[in-house]
Amino acid sequence: xxxVMNAGATEGEIANVVRVIxxxxxxxxxxxxxxxxxxxxTGNQGVVDLSHFENLPGVAEAIRVTKPYKLITLDLxxxxxxxxxxxxxxxxxxxxxxxxxxxxxxREQAFAAAESVAKSGAKFFRGGAFKPxxxxxxxAGMGEEAFQILSELRDKFDLRIVSEALDDATMDLVEQHADxxxxxxxxxxxxxxxxxxxxxxxxxxxxxxMAATLEEWLLAAEYVMAEGNYQIVLCExxxxxxxxxxxxxxxxxxxxxVRRISHLPVIVDAAHGTGRAYMVTPLARAGVAVGAxxxxxxxxxxxxxxxxxxxxxxxLEEFEQMxxxxxxxxxxxxxxxxx
Ligand code: PEP
Ligand code: MN
Numbered sequence: 001x002x003x004v005m006n007a008g009a010t011e012g013e014i015a016n017v018v019r020v021i022x023x024x025x026x027x028x029x030x031x032x033x034x035x036x037x038x039x040x041x042t043g044n045q046g047v048v049d050l051s052h053f054e055n056l057p058g059v060a061e062a063i064r065v066t067k068p069y070k071l072i073t074l075d076l077x078x079x080x081x082x083x084x085x086x087x088x089x090x091x092x093x094x095x096x097x098x099x100x101x102x103x104x105x106x107r108e109q110a111f112a113a114a115e116s117v118a119k120s121g122a123k124f125f126r127g128g129a130f131k132p133x134x135x136x137x138x139x140a141g142m143g144e145e146a147f148q149i150l151s152e153l154r155d156k157f158d159l160r161i162v163s164e165a166l167d168d169a170t171m172d173l174v175e176q177h178a179d180x181x182x183x184x185x186x187x188x189x190x191x192x193x194x195x196x197x198x199x200x201x202x203x204x205x206x207x208x209x210m211a212a213t214l215e216e217w218l219l220a221a222e223y224v225m226a227e228g229n230y231q232i233v234l235c236e237x238x239x240x241x242x243x244x245x246x247x248x249x250x251x252x253x254x255x256x257x258v259r260r261i262s263h264l265p266v267i268v269d270a271a272h273g274t275g276r277a278y279m280v281t282p283l284a285r286a287g288v289a290v291g292a293x294x295x296x297x298x299x300x301x302x303x304x305x306x307x308x309x310x311x312x313x314x315x316l317e318e319f320e321q322m323x324x325x326x327x328x329x330x331x332x333x334x335x336x337x338x339x
Pocket of ligand 1: 102128132183184185186207237272
């Protein structure tokens with residue numbers, strides 16, 4: 001259920017509605033907007049009697065939500081969510097660039113990439129400390145040691161750190177040391193992890209599962225929101241198809257599709273979405289052109305020596321060139337008023 005308050009509803013009236021929702025054993029999600037506040041109600045298994053709310057002071061209407069989404073939807077929040085990562089914004093109309101190596105391998109490797117990322121104007125640095133690898137024999141990340149390196153380069157280059165959590169234990173560490181929690185494609189339907197992220201004070205970058213429908217992906221975001229964390233960025237990173245010319249098929253149509261349903265920002269990962277370095281720049285350009293709020297790519301000073309995902313890593317020069325091109329495309333998109 002969704003309760004829409006009158007434009008002039010007072011704080012006291014809103015608090016009273018929240019109190020009534022909670023007294024019925026439900027959870028209230030208050031979403032202030034530019035023109036009015038809406039309150040999402042979750043936790044009700046059956047049908048709730050709308051008359052509980054319709055006559056409360058300040059309420060414009062109570063609406064039964066029949067769609068599977070209750071919180072991620074534009075019905076609840078027509079204004080787009082702006083995700084604030086320690087002062088750096090995603091979804092505010094600027095172009096967010098999240099770049100860095102697949103995994104942190106050494107201080108030297110991470111710093112070389114970070115210098116280039118910062119120079120290009122990107123505000124977000126990615127780098128895995130814990131890597132979910134297909135083979136148990138592959139490099140699985142430096143673990144906790146990586147965070148020392150990440151915290152030094154955060155200070156030196158004024159970058160926000162995005163790093164992946166695999167489970168509860170690594171979530172605790174990512175929470176302590178990073179600025180944004182990445183939930184990877186392989187964990188998109190790890191519901192206990194999603195709920196844990198929903199209780200975190202950090203924003204969440206939620207990648208699409210490689211076999212997830214749009215609805216499953218959005219419901220994964222709904223899991224995080226239902227626990228009270230509304231700071232989520234969705235990330236399209238390609239899905240598995242019969243194509244053999246790419247690692248995954250980057251579903252660019254997902255960007256306008258998400259934006260039609262949800263107020264959450266959505267970005268494009270052109271690295272995992274293609275798996276081939278020579279395709280990363282063209283697909284990142286396309287991602288910006290279709291209205292993504294940002295892009296994610298992998299960067300390495302020596303891709304051929306990378307311990308993971310070298311085949312899709314841009315060199316520092318390639319990255320800097322791409323960043324310039326993306327900014328130019330973004331300006332055109334913004335000036336034409338993308339939806
Ligand atoms: C990554 O970002 O390095 C990663 C493992 O991505 P995904 O979960 O999309 O495969
Ligand atoms: Mn990777």
